[in-house]
Each structure stands twice: as structure tokens, then as C-alpha cells.
Amino acid sequence: MSEGIDEQLRSELQRQGIWVTSMQELYNWGRKNSIWPLQFGLACCAIEMIATAASRYDIARFGGEVFRPSPRQADLMIVAGTVTKKMAPQIVRLYNQMPDPKYVISMGACAISGGPFKQGYNVLKGIDRYIPVDVYIPGCPPRPEALLHAFMELQRKIDGQKLSGTDKAEFLKPEQPSEFPVPAFGEHDLNPPANKDVYHPPVLERQ
Amino acid sequence: METLEQIKNRAELAARGARIEIVANPGPSQQSSLLIDNEHAVAVATFLRDHPALSFDFCSNVTGVDWLDRTVKKTTKVKQVIDGVEKEVDQTTEEKVPGYLEAVYHLYSMKLKHGPVIIRMRAPNRNDAHLPSLTPVWRSAELQEREIFDLYGIRFDGHPDLRRILMWDEFKDHPMRKDYVQPDDFEWEPTPHDQVLARAKQHYAPRPAEDGAEKITATDAHG
Numbered sequence: 060m061s062e063g064i065d066e067q068l069r070s071e072l073q074r075q076g077i078w079v080t081s082m083q084e085l086y087n088w089g090r091k092n093s094i095w096p097l098q099f100g101l102a103c104c105a106i107e108m109i110a111t112a113a114s115r116y117d118i119a120r121f122g123g124e125v126f127r128p129s130p131r132q133a134d135l136m137i138v139a140g141t142v143t144k145k146m147a148p149q150i151v152r153l154y155n156q157m158p159d160p161k162y163v164i165s166m167g168a169c170a171i172s173g174g175p176f177k178q179g180y181n182v183l184k185g186i187d188r189y190i191p192v193d194v195y196i197p198g199c200p201p202r203p204e205a206l207l208h209a210f211m212e213l214q215r216k217i218d219g220q221k222l223s224g225t226d227k228a229e230f231l232k233p234e235q236p237s238e239f240p241v242p243a244f245g246e247h248d249l250n251p252p253a254n255k256d257v258y259h260p261p262v263l264e265r266q
Numbered sequence: 267m268e269t270l271e272q273i274k275n276r277a278e279l280a281a282r283g284a285r286i287e288i289v290a291n292p293g294p295s296q297q298s299s300l301l302i303d304n305e306h307a308v309a310v311a312t313f314l315r316d317h318p319a320l321s322f323d324f325c326s327n328v329t330g331v332d333w334l335d336r337t338v339k340k341t342t343k344v345k346q347v348i349d350g351v352e353k354e355v356d357q358t359t360e361e362k363v364p365g366y367l368e369a370v371y372h373l374y375s376m377k378l379k380h381g382p383v384i385i386r387m388r389a390p391n392r393n394d395a396h397l398p399s400l401t402p403v404w405r406s407a408e409l410q411e412r413e414i415f416d417l418y419g420i421r422f423d424g425h426p427d428l429r430r431i432l433m434w435d436e437f438k439d440h441p442m443r444k445d446y447v448q449p450d451d452f453e454w455e456p457t458p459h460d461q462v463l464a465r466a467k468q469h470y471a472p473r474p475a476e477d478g479a480e481k482i483t484a485t486d487a488h489g
Contacts (some may be wrong), residue, residue, distance in 0.1 A: 145434050172453070178462075180441035181432060184453050246438040248449035260454040 083222045090134075090160070091122075091217040094210070097133035097157065098126040101140025104167035107200040108139045116203035121210050130156040135213070137206075138192075141169035141176055142183040144249050148241045154190045155238040160230040162217075164209055165192045168199045175199065188253040190239055267380035270298055273320065280317070281309035289386060299370065299384035304398055307387055308424075311403040314373060314383065322373035322383060325404035330414040331368040332444050338363055366390045367420050369397055371407070389420055399425035417442035 069079055100108055112118045112126065127133040130153045142150060154163070165186055168174030173184035186192065193216060196209045220228035229235045239257060242249040268276075274286045277300075284306035289299045302310050314322045337360050344357040366388045374381030389395035399422035401408045411422045412431040419440035422428055429435065439446055450465075458466045 145432070178448070180446070180448065184451065244434040244436045246436060248451060252449070252451040262454075 086222060087218050087220060091214040093122045094135045094162070094213070094217075095133050096123050096126050096135045096137050097130050097153070098128050099136055099138065099153070101138070101142065101146065102169065104139035104170070104200045107203055108137060108166065108206060111203040111206045116207060118207065118210065121207065121214070123210060130154075131158065133157055134160060135162045135164065137164045137166050138170040138186045139166040141174065142186050143181045144183050145181060145244075147183045147186075147189060147249060148243070150186060151189050151239055151241045155241070159237050160220075160228065161237070162193045162213055163190055164194045164196065164206075164213060166196045166198075166206060166209070167201055168197060171195050171197065183249070188258045189242060191257055267375075267378075267383075268319070270300065270383070273314075273383060274300055276317070276320075277310045277313055280313040281306045284310050286310070297382065297384055299386050301386045301388065304387055304389070304396075307385075307398045308400065308403065311371075311385070311400050314385075315403055319378075320383075321375045321377045322381065323404075324374045324376045324381075325371055325400070325406045326374050326382070327370075327372040328400075328407050328410035328414065329370050330418040330420060330442065331370060332418060332442065333363075333365050333368060334444055335365040336363055337361065364390070365392075367392060367395050367418055369411075369414055369420060371400065371404075373404075392419075395420040396423055397421070398423055399428075401425050416440070419443065 064079055064081065072079055100106075110116060112124070118124060123135070130136075134157065136154060136157065138150065154161070163186070165171050169176060169182070170186050173179075173182050176182045177184055194209045194213050196205050198205055201209075222228065222231065230237065236256075239254060242251060242254075244250070270288055274288060278284055278286055285303045287301040289301050291298050314320055339358050339360055341356050341358045343354045345352055346355045346357075347353075348355070368389070369387050371385045372381075373383045373385065387397050389397050395418075397420055399407070399411055401411060401422070402424060408426065409431060411425055412428060414420050415422060415425075415428055416430040416432050417440055430437065433441065452466070452469045455462060455466050
């Protein structure tokens with residue numbers, strides 16, 4: 060994975076019992092194999108998350124066994140379930156309380172875009188309206204294997220994050236916000252209905 | 267369990283002055299309900315709960331209904347003289363029924379294991395709908411009446427803690443009313459159709475070249 064070390068030289072040295080790595084590789088390896096999720100289930104997808112944490116699908120073998128109750132100790136928030144507009148400010152507050160580097164997995168159709176309850180009067184159409192999401196898992200609910208696949212996808216993403224250079228990871232850049240404004244309760248809807256800096260829906264192409 | 271007519275007669279005797287009507291249910295369940303006037307509702311409810319032969323001590327469901335103004339067609343046989351011969355003819359009359367907000371209670375008896383008996387209360391004034399709260403009679407009505415207040419706007423007089431339960435306190439509308447308008451938080455729709463397509467079209471950029479100048483609709487920042 061590292062650019063500096065020649066693979067052939069590395070395997071040659073390994074055969075002699077010498078293991079060569081780089082700070083970036085080591086740092087990312089430690090982070091990706093011990094992701095601590097925040098204990099955060101909202102609705103039915105939470106049951107599938109619990110099933111993933113149970114013995115048959117065991118998320119512990121990926122390092123995510125300890126679901127932290129406090130956001131201050133967690134580095135992954137799995138938004139599992141329908142996000143109601145009443146709950147949305149609390150989710151943004153919890154996200155703000157998580158320390159960097161933090162990641163968000165949007166689990167299930169409801170967290171991606173409102174899901175089957177999209178026309179509901181109290182349903183927020185996707186949590187990516189207010190906080191940045193790293194991995195989306197489609198499904199209603201997604202199977203535990205799908206959540207594990209997303210977990211591994213996140214691990215791959217963490218592995219690819221660079222620690223220096225112009226294209227270094229977002230959380231290392233001081234000008235990138237790690238806290239986002241909390242929406243307020245308006246008279247008819249949340250205020251603002253979406254965060255313009257975070258929410259980038261695809262542009263419509265008409266035939 | 268006694269028939270609905272018997273229960274109605276008993277209740278009218280017990281709560282003097284109560285005006286109770288039987289609202290027939292045309293559906294397959296044929297669960298007709300008792301329409302109670304608002305003044306004597308608590309007295310009738312207490313009677314239904316306390317009388318030993320009835321003992322409706324469990325209020326399992328309280329729900330709200332929003333009836334709009336509707337016209338009811340009635341066909342009656344009327345004797346008319348046609349061509350000198352008296353005949354019975356079907357005559358359809360249309361009756362306009364004004365709309366109202368309603369609260370419907372389903373009552374069961376845990377002690378005597380019978381039920382349900384369904385009672386209704388109507389609040390005709392939409393802007394200032396008040397109904398007596400039956401929470402002092404059945405505790406299980408407490409949260410459900412809060413839900414009706416939140417979603418329909420019916421105020422329950424005598425409720426110990428009447429505030430919104432599903433929506434936030436600063437919310438102004440009542441979402442389950444038929445005249446509720448959804449806020450317009452548009453989002454990209456992959457395959458819109460029917461109502462969703464109609465709402466989405468308002469956000470598309472106008473294409474005068476293809477659609478013609480008369481089809482220009484409002485634009486939106488999302489495009």
C-alpha cells in the first residue's frame with residue numbers, strides 16, 4: 060500500500076524476518092481494525108445491527124465489538140433506522156460530540172433518503188442532509204452480511220486515507236469543519252431543511 | 267354482552283339528559299358505535315365503566331377522524347300520481363352533511379370479557395375544537411388523546427398534560443387533517459410518478475424550447 064517501499068524488497072526482507080512498514084500504514088492499520096461504533100439504533104435496522112453484533116455474524120472479529128454508549132468515546136456512528144425530524148437535531152449534536160477522526164455509516168433506506176416513509180410528515184429524507192456520510196448501505200433492512208460488507212468498505216476507505224500531502228485526510232485539514240450546525244425546530248419544518256454545505260443531491264437530467 | 271340498543275337505553279337512563287345515537291357501520295364488521303353528546307360524555311363513560319353488567323374497564327384505542335363536508339344520497343319510496351295511477355317511485359334526495367372532527371374510543375371489558383363497544387364524540391368547530399377528556403375515566407386514554415391533539419388539533423378539556431407527543435412543541439400544523447399541506451423540501455427523485463411527479467415538476471428548470479412558453483414553471487436552486 061505504501062508508495063515508498065518496493066514490494067519485492069519488502070517480501071525479500073520478510074523472508075529474512077525483517078518487517079518494514081510506514082507510519083501511515085501502521086496508523087491506518089490500528090485505526091481500521093479497532094473501529095468503535097456508537098451505540099445508536101433508531102428503528103428496525105437497529106435489530107439487524109444487533110444481529111450483526113451477536114454471535115452468528117460477529118462484528119467483534121472486525122474490531123467493532125465495543126459499542127460505546129458515549130459519543131465522546133466512539134469513532135463510528137451507524138445511523139440505523141428512520142430519522143424523524145424531531146430526532147434530527149439530536150443526531151447532529153451527537154455527531155458534533157464525537158472526536159475526530161469520525162465516520163458515519165448510513166444504514167438502510169430510511170437513513171439514506173427517507174426510505175418507505177419518505178412522504179411522512181415527520182420523516183427526515185436522509186441523514187446526509189445535515190452530516191457527511193461515508194458509506195451507504197441500501198436495504199430494508201440490510202442483511203447483517205451487508206452491514207459487515209459496509210464495515211469492510213469503511214476499513215478500506217480508512218486504509219486509503221493519507222496522513223500528509225495535499226490530498227491528506229479531511230480530519231487533518233484545520234479548515235474543514237468537524238462540527239455542523241444543529242437544525243432548529245421551525246413552525247412547519249426544520250430550519251434549515253438541509254445543510255447546503257453538506258447536502259449534495261445528484262443533479263437531475265431530464266430526457 | 268347486551269345489544270347496543272340496550273346499552274344505549276341504560277346509559278340514557280343513568281346519565282340523565284344524555285343524547286346518544288347509534289351510528290351504523292356499513293362495513294363487514296358491522297361494529298356500530300354510540301355517538302355521545304359532549305356535555306354528558308364523562309357521565310356516560312363513568313357509567314359504562316362502573317355498571318356491574320357492563321364493566322368496560324379497558325379503553326384499548328382512541329383515535330381521531332377528520333370528516334370533510336360530504337353529500338349523502340338517500341333513496342326513499344314515495345307515492346306519486348303518474349298518469350292518473352298512484353305508484354310507489356324511488357326518489358333520491360341529496361343531503362349535505364357538514365364536516366367535523368371526531369374522537370372514537372374502543373372499549374373492552376377485562377372483567378367480564380366482552381366488547382368492544384365503540385363511542386364517538388364530535389367537535390364541529392374546526393378552528394377551536396374542544397372535547398371532554400376521558401382520561402379521568404380511563405388512564406390509557408392519556409397519551410392517545412395527546413396524539414389526537416397533536417395530529418388533529420382537538421383540545422381535550424380536563425386532560426392532565428395536554429401537549430404534543432409526536433411533533434415538536436413549536437410545530438404549528440396538525441398533520442393528519444385533510445387540509446394539511448406538506449412543506450416543500452424537494453429532493454432528487456429517480457423515478458417520480460403521480461403526485462410525486464406533479465410536485466417534482468415544479469422544481470424543474472423551464473424548457474421553453476421543448477415545452478413551449480406556456481409551460482414555464484418556477485425554478486429552484488436545486489434544479
